Amino acid sequence: MSKVKAGNRPEKVLVTGGAGYIGAHTVKALSEAGYHVTVFDDLSRGHPEHIPGIPLIIGLMEDDKALMDVFESHEFDAVIHFAGESQAGESVTKPDKYFRRNIIGGLNLCSAMVRKGVNKLVFSSSAAVYGDPEEIPITEEAPVRPKSPYGESKAFLEKALAWYDHAYGLKSVSLRYFNAAGADPGSTIGEDHEPETHLIPLVLRAIATHTPLTVYGDDYPTPDGTAIRDYVHVTDLAEAHVRALDFLRNNNRSLVLNLGSGKGYSVLEIIREAERVTGKKAPYTVGKRREGDPAVLVASSDKAAQVLGWKPRLSSLEDIISTAWAWHAKNGLS
Numbered sequence: 005m006s007k008v009k010a011g012n013r014p015e016k017v018l019v020t021g022g023a024g025y026i027g028a029h030t031v032k033a034l035s036e037a038g039y040h041v042t043v044f045d046d047l048s049r050g051h052p053e054h055i056p057g058i059p060l061i062i063g064l065m066e067d068d069k070a071l072m073d074v075f076e077s078h079e080f081d082a083v084i085h086f087a088g089e090s091q092a093g094e095s096v097t098k099p100d101k102y103f104r105r106n107i108i109g110g111l112n113l114c115s116a117m118v119r120k121g122v123n124k125l126v127f128s129s130s131a132a133v134y135g136d137p138e139e140i141p142i143t144e145e146a147p148v149r150p151k152s153p154y155g156e157s158k159a160f161l162e163k164a165l166a167w168y169d170h171a172y173g174l175k176s177v178s179l180r181y182f183n184a185a186g187a188d189p190g191s192t193i194g195e196d197h198e199p200e201t202h203l204i205p206l207v208l209r210a211i212a213t214h215t216p217l218t219v220y221g222d223d224y225p226t227p228d229g230t231a232i233r234d235y236v237h238v239t240d241l242a243e244a245h246v247r248a249l250d251f252l253r254n255n256n257r258s259l260v261l262n263l264g265s266g267k268g269y270s271v272l273e274i275i276r277e278a279e280r281v282t283g284k285k286a287p288y289t290v291g292k293r294r295e296g297d298p299a300v301l302v303a304s305s306d307k308a309a310q311v312l313g314w315k316p317r318l319s320s321l322e323d324i325i326s327t328a329w330a331w332h333a334k335n336g337l338s
């Protein structure tokens with residue numbers, strides 16, 4: 005990965021939500037690449053111990069004054085925006101929470117950036133913008149038809165960013181992640197959500213605690229009847245953010261990119277691989293499908309490969325599960 009160019013002063017980057025799962029892995033990658041990082045996070049789901057030595061400002065994205073104060077008292081060259089709510093299922097019953105935190109929070113950030121002339125932004129979008137895809141693998145040209153307030157909030161901000169570029173020259177890279185998974189290979193940071201809704205940590209918890217996991221639906225039109233998803237290692241995602249910042253430093257245009265491994269695995273395949281990697285049984289029961297869960301979501305990341313030179317290096321299922329298991333084992337899984 006490229007270091008910030010010698011001779012240039014180090015770029016100063018604000019990372020919102022930088023104490024969260026993908027954020028903390030990205031903060032580590034940015035620091036290693038030579039960027040000077042400041043984190044803004046309300047710690048609702050973040051872990052300050054995952055960003056040791058990094059300046060942390062505790063605040064809410066919805067608090068426009070607090071956010072403006074941060075821009076008044078610091079100088080930034082760029083922003084990476086992770087902060088937000090991210091449970092599609094919950095968003096269906098709590099749209100107000102998702103629109104306030106994700107849309108109002110995101111717009112507050114854009115306003116502060118425009119007012120202070122900060123014109124580079126990397127935004128955490130999501131595969132949730134696609135809803136039920138017509139074709140697999142999903143390319144960036146696929147229709148944007150979100151099926152949840154969460155997906156709507158991401159799609160809205162992507163569209164708003166296009167207008168911020170048009171009117172104010174704010175250049176952005178919106179990264180549509182598929183399923184982030186795995187942990188830092190050194191096991192210093194990893195996934196720690198409460199409640200946890202992501203499949204791989206839930207399978208590992210089922211293994212560690214002998215408590216059955218619920219598989220939501222085994223009647224999908226897939227080879228084994230369970231839903232298929234694209235899992236991408238969080239360290240690969242972190243690297244893509246550094247590359248996206250490098251892109252914005254060297255190009256004067258905005259982009260939307262998918263980030264996935266390009267391979268799909270069913271829920272049962274994940275369970276089997278977790279059993280193989282850990283050498284232990286994963287107990288599970290089968291429940292009903294969850295409303296709005298598509299059968300198959302697999303990314304084409306060809307555009308990210310072409311534009312950013314990004315290729316996932318750690319996104320084999322074995323690497324994802326073994327790094328997640330090592331992290332959970334080190335940190336006492338329960």
Ligand SMILES: NC(=O)c1ccc[n+]([C@@H]2O[C@H](COP(=O)([O-])OP(=O)(O)OC[C@H]3O[C@@H](n4cnc5c(N)ncnc54)[C@H](O)[C@@H]3O)[C@@H](O)[C@H]2O)c1
Pocket residue numbers: 020021022023024025026027044045046047048049050051063064065066085086087088089090105109128129130131180181182183184185197
């Ligand atoms: N994890 C995934 O598989 C995945 C997939 C697609 C998109 N995303 C998006 O990536 C981003 C990061 O995801 P993650 O899994 O690291 O989530 P996370 O919950 O671990 O991290 C989010 C961080 O933002 C902070 N935060 C949340 N709302 C805030 C607010 N209103 N003000 C200030 N801080 C706030 C939290 O405390 C947390 O530290 C999110 O925007 C999410 O929607 C994640």
